[in-house]
Amino acid sequence: MSTLREVLETHVRDGSVPGAVGLVARGDRVDVQAVGSVDADGSAPMAPDSIFRIASVTKPITAAAAMMLVEDGRIALDDPVTPWLPELRAPMVVRTPGSPLDDVVPAARPLTVLDLLTFRAGYGFPSDFSLPAVAPLFSELKQAPPRPRAVPAPADWMAKLSRIPLLHQPGEAWLYNTCSDILGVLIARASGKPLPEFLAERLFEPLGMDDTGFEVPAHKLHRFTSYYRTGEAGELELADAPDGQWSSMPDFPSAAGGLVSTARDWYAFGRMLLAGGTAGDRALLTRASVRQMTTDHLTAAQRKASGLFTEGQGWGFGGSVDVEKTDPWNVPGRYGWVGGTGTTAHIIPATGTVAIMLSQVEMAGPKPPGTMRDFWRYVAGE
Numbered sequence: 001m002s003t004l005r006e007v008l009e010t011h012v013r014d015g016s017v018p019g020a021v022g023l024v025a026r027g028d029r030v031d032v033q034a035v036g037s038v039d040a041d042g043s044a045p046m047a048p049d050s051i052f053r054i055a056s057v058t059k060p061i062t063a064a065a066a067m068m069l070v071e072d073g074r075i076a077l078d079d080p081v082t083p084w085l086p087e088l089r090a091p092m093v094v095r096t097p098g099s100p101l102d103d104v105v106p107a108a109r110p111l112t113v114l115d116l117l118t119f120r121a122g123y124g125f126p127s128d129f130s131l132p133a134v135a136p137l138f139s140e141l142k143q144a145p146p147r148p149r150a151v152p153a154p155a156d157w158m159a160k161l162s163r164i165p166l167l168h169q170p171g172e173a174w175l176y177n178t179c180s181d182i183l184g185v186l187i188a189r190a191s192g193k194p195l196p197e198f199l200a201e202r203l204f205e206p207l208g209m210d211d212t213g214f215e216v217p218a219h220k221l222h223r224f225t226s227y228y229r230t231g232e233a234g235e236l237e238l239a240d241a242p243d244g245q246w247s248s249m250p251d252f253p254s255a256a257g258g259l260v261s262t263a264r265d266w267y268a269f270g271r272m273l274l275a276g277g278t279a280g281d282r283a284l285l286t287r288a289s290v291r292q293m294t295t296d297h298l299t300a301a302q303r304k305a306s307g308l309f310t311e312g313q314g315w316g317f318g319g320s321v322d323v324e325k326t327d328p329w330n331v332p333g334r335y336g337w338v339g340g341t342g343t344t345a346h347i348i349p350a351t352g353t354v355a356i357m358l359s360q361v362e363m364a365g366p367k368p369p370g371t372m373r374d375f376w377r378y379v380a381g382e
Contacts, residue, residue: 081112090106
């Protein structure tokens with residue numbers, strides 16, 4: 001069987017990625033490997049503490065923050081969101097998914113906190129990106145590969161959102177991404193603190209996640225990897241340099257995909273989930289909240305319709321939940337997600353495993369690339 005280093009080095013040698021960091025922890029045994037370079041020029045070797053744009057691997061962290069507010073009694077899962085998001089007091093829904101933006105009907109019921117956590121509020125990406133109600137998510141809300149400086153501040157963003165009709169009635173369908181960003185605004189307003197401050201106080205500082213946040217300070221830029229996309233001829237094109245989009249705090253801290261982090265930091269978060277919400281002698285979440293986060297909440301029909309993203313698996317709060325073994329790496333209860341910047345992080349409660357792989361090349365679409373699949377095979381012992 002190949003080692004973790006060998007699995008990662010295969011993809012550096014074939015030019016898929018300039019470098020990568022992998023972490024696999026089983027109980028107290030932790031294997032961390034850094035291979036390749038921080039950029040395509042090979043200016044410095046990748047290191048275990050290299051900082052990456054983790055993109056949608058942000059989503060489970062956002063869900064945990066929301067559950068903290070539930071435990072605080074600030075919000076409840078069945079609460080309508082309108083006390084904190086008045087912009088959504090009277091949402092409209094396109095008559096059919098393919099209807100034009102002006103062919104709408106009123107939402108059958110208010111949007112709830114649970115709708116946002118399970119991605120069933122009616123906002124987000126379906127498998128068919130050509131539907132008319134999808135276009136404004138790109139043009140108005142900048143729901144695309146993360147570009148922090150391109151997104152308007154929360155008040156303006158919510159005003160734009162309020163003018164976009166829902167694609168489905170609340171609770172009807174699973175749709176990707178947008179609900180996490182809405183949830184981030186709700187967390188800030190319900191807590192009375194900016195999202196970066198709330199996450200730092202309630203999660204990052206207690207867990208020792210010192211390198212996780214929405215910006216990379218100047219004294220850490222030397223550890224920040226460059227970010228690439230693949231050009232038409234297969235070459236790597238620079239999408240963002242260390243002193244680019246994440247070098248200052250954005251106006252809109254994206255709860256869907258705006259964080260930077262390290263493998264060790266996300267491991268601290270994953271280990272807390274495996275421990276039922278505790279870190280050392282401190283309880284950050286109750287075991288019941290973690291169970292809700294890591295339990296599938298979708299119907300069979302919703303799982304099937306979300307297959308472009310979830311490959312038929314379930315969805316908890318902010319992350320996928322394996323419900324059946326369709327690939328070698330699937331384990332019932334496996335929870336986590338992937339990031340469009342080339343990142344993946346999961347916990348496997350059945351085996352007490354945390355598995356994280358961070359790279360810096362943008363995914364070409366929702367289907368996870370070979371780097372991730374080979375990493376998952378390794379974790380599964382294949």
